[in-house]
Amino acid sequence: MTGERQISTMNYGSSTLLGVAAAALLTVLVMVGSRNLENYDSALFGYTVASVVAFGAIVYRYALWLQRPATRIYWKRGWQLYRQRNKFVKNTGSAAKTFFGNIVAQKFIFKRGFNRWLMHFLIAWGCVLSAMVTFPLVFGWVHFELEGDLGYRAYLFGFPLQLMDGRSLQAWVTFHALDFTAVMVIAGCAIAIHRRLHDRGAIALQQFLLDFVPHLLLIAISVSGLMLTASSLWFQGYMYSFISLSHQAIVIMTLFYLPFGKLFHIVQRPASIGVELYQKNSAELTRALCPRCKTDFAGQMWIDDLNKVVSELGFDYTMPDGTKLQDYCPRCKRVMRGLAYSGLANKSDGVFQGARAAAAKD
Amino acid sequence: MKETMFIDPQRCIGCRSCVAACRECSTHKGYSMIHLDYIDRRETTATMPTVCMHCEEPTCALVCPADAIKMSEDGVVMSALKPRCIDCRNCVNACPFGVPKYNSEIHLQMKCDMCFDRTSEGLKPMCASVCPTGAISFGTYEQIVPLRRTKPVKSHVFGNQRVETKVYLMLPTDAEEVSVDGCGVFEGKVAVDAHEDHESWMESQSQEANKANEF
Numbered sequence: 001m002t003g004e005r006q007i008s009t010m011n012y013g014s015s016t017l018l019g020v021a022a023a024a025l026l027t028v029l030v031m032v033g034s035r036n037l038e039n040y041d042s043a044l045f046g047y048t049v050a051s052v053v054a055f056g057a058i059v060y061r062y063a064l065w066l067q068r069p070a071t072r073i074y075w076k077r078g079w080q081l082y083r084q085r086n087k088f089v090k091n092t093g094s095a096a097k098t099f100f101g102n103i104v105a106q107k108f109i110f111k112r113g114f115n116r117w118l119m120h121f122l123i124a125w126g127c128v129l130s131a132m133v134t135f136p137l138v139f140g141w142v143h144f145e146l147e148g149d150l151g152y153r154a155y156l157f158g159f160p161l162q163l164m165d166g167r168s169l170q171a172w173v174t175f176h177a178l179d180f181t182a183v184m185v186i187a188g189c190a191i192a193i194h195r196r197l198h199d200r201g202a203i204a205l206q207q208f209l210l211d212f213v214p215h216l217l218l219i220a221i222s223v224s225g226l227m228l229t230a231s232s233l234w235f236q237g238y239m240y241s242f243i244s245l246s247h248q249a250i251v252i253m254t255l256f257y258l259p260f261g262k263l264f265h266i267v268q269r270p271a272s273i274g275v276e277l278y279q280k281n282s283a284e285l286t287r288a289l290c291p292r293c294k295t296d297f298a299g300q301m302w303i304d305d306l307n308k309v310v311s312e313l314g315f316d317y318t319m320p321d322g323t324k325l326q327d328y329c330p331r332c333k334r335v336m337r338g339l340a341y342s343g344l345a346n347k348s349d350g351v352f353q354g355a356r357a358a359a360a361k362d
Numbered sequence: 363m364k365e366t367m368f369i370d371p372q373r374c375i376g377c378r379s380c381v382a383a384c385r386e387c388s389t390h391k392g393y394s395m396i397h398l399d400y401i402d403r404r405e406t407t408a409t410m411p412t413v414c415m416h417c418e419e420p421t422c423a424l425v426c427p428a429d430a431i432k433m434s435e436d437g438v439v440m441s442a443l444k445p446r447c448i449d450c451r452n453c454v455n456a457c458p459f460g461v462p463k464y465n466s467e468i469h470l471q472m473k474c475d476m477c478f479d480r481t482s483e484g485l486k487p488m489c490a491s492v493c494p495t496g497a498i499s500f501g502t503y504e505q506i507v508p509l510r511r512t513k514p515v516k517s518h519v520f521g522n523q524r525v526e527t528k529v530y531l532m533l534p535t536d537a538e539e540v541s542v543d544g545c546g547v548f549e550g551k552v553a554v555d556a557h558e559d560h561e562s563w564m565e566s567q568s569q570e571a572n573k574a575n576e577f
Contacts, residue, residue, distance in 0.1 A: 319521040
């Protein structure tokens with residue numbers, strides 16, 4: 001039944017169109033960024049197709065997600081508040097601070113526990129840095145050319161960047177960047193899996209497909225990636241093409257898993273910046289006072305928006321005096337229910353007289 | 363899972379064993395998800411224990427912009443999924459029972475999930491296993507109801523909205539539901555100074571006094 005209320009408001013057609021348009025746009029950007037495929041490495045064709053499809057699917061899912069009544073109102077209101085002229089600079093500063101605290105440093109996870117933070121930080125930054133290296137290479141936006149005996153020059157969208165010595169520390173770090181990020185991801189996943197095997201709370205709630213599969217996929221990608229380095233560095237390319245094909249297959253599986261599994265929170269999470277902006281602005285505007293206890297418990301704009309969402313979902317919590325149940329603070333809602341319960345008892349009932357009173361009557 | 367919770371507020375003696383025991387649950391370690399409120403501290407010592415009623419159509423889950431609150435196959439409404447919860451607190455203010463709690467520091471909403479870690483292993487939830495008076499009981503309908511003179515109902519009416527739940531409330535009458543249609547009074551005495559009610563010593567000591575449900 002929960003799904004029915006939600007699905008009735010969903011428009012799959014527009015989301016599909018947006019997804020297809022996004023995939024088409026990325027294809028055009030690949031063409032343009034690689035200078036008409038001039039700098040494109042055809043060996044990476046499989047990765048490109050998978051990335052384009054996954055990108056379309058992510059946009060489709062995101063567009064569907066934004067259609068949820070609550071998400072839509074937060075999205076609209078968040079942008080509306082951000083664009084206020086008199087607060088634009090302040091809002092930008094606040095959003096930047098939230099971005100650094102929540103997304104870059106992930107402080108809120110640190111407060112859940114150091115091990116959880118370390119685990120998430122290693123996996124998140126391992127994946128993000130890997131993506132920042134691999135996607136531009138796959139799309140032909142970045143490529144390297146040999147200049148002279150040892151010189152390497154990187155090109156971004158066909159524009160030359162600085163020349164580097166192929167034997168320098170900078171070159172070593174650049175060419176092994178994915179090895180470092182692979183180690184970060186493996187370490188993070190190891191901590192996560194250890195927790196999932198030992199924490200009673202996690203054991204009770206976890207599901208294989210949601211909670212283990214992403215870690216297993218990330219470990220498989222990282223290990224096979226490291227095997228590619230090992231094969232070329234120390235084993236004269238032994239089994240290189242097989243490892244390369246396996247690596248590609250696992251990466252493609254992960255890309256397709258991205259829009260529909262746990263990893264979707266990577267694209268969903270930045271919405272918390274908008275939510276925080278909304279909450280901060282709401283806190284500065286008119287406050288909602290609970291009609292019963294007069295406590296200031298939330299922003300009025302927030303409660304008004306919430307009431308809109310609740311009625312859009314088909315609920316009608318209107319009380320006889322015209323207030324909505326959601327206007328009351330959580331504690332008063334509990335107390336009101338308690339008072340309603342206590343009013344039900346008929347005090348003349350035998351159950352309230354006790355055994356002695358009942359015996360005396362007899 | 364055929365078992366569910368049976369809440370009988372008239373049996374509650376306000377001992378707060380459930381509140382303490384709830385903190386031991388592995389899925390929300392250290393934080394109690396039970397609310398125990400005095401319904402009118404001036405007039406009565408009566409307390410109202412509130413656990414999640416696990417609505418059949420949970421308003422909290424539907425107003426969640428991140429789609430973070432899921433229902434198990436057994437109809438248990440779970441705490442927000444940690445990776446998804448974006449700390450918007452819509453659920454906290456939308457819940458008709460005033461149940462979900464939140465903590466902005468860790469960006470997380472939490473609520474009673476019927477001790478999923480215990481019930482999934484055939485154990486009783488922490489609160490039900492320690493309640494000395496049976497105000498909170500856990501079992502099947504067939505096990506609990508024949509032992510009581512009170513009537514189990516799973517329907518509440520808040521204003522114009524009927525809410526059906528998985529958890530039963532035991533009523534002292536033949537009424538079919540509990541109707542909440544206003545601020546409420548205790549035994550005819552209007553709680554005119556509801557906002558002037560002092561927090562009880564117990565509430566302030568146990569950090570339960572936050573009316574916005576922050577833990």
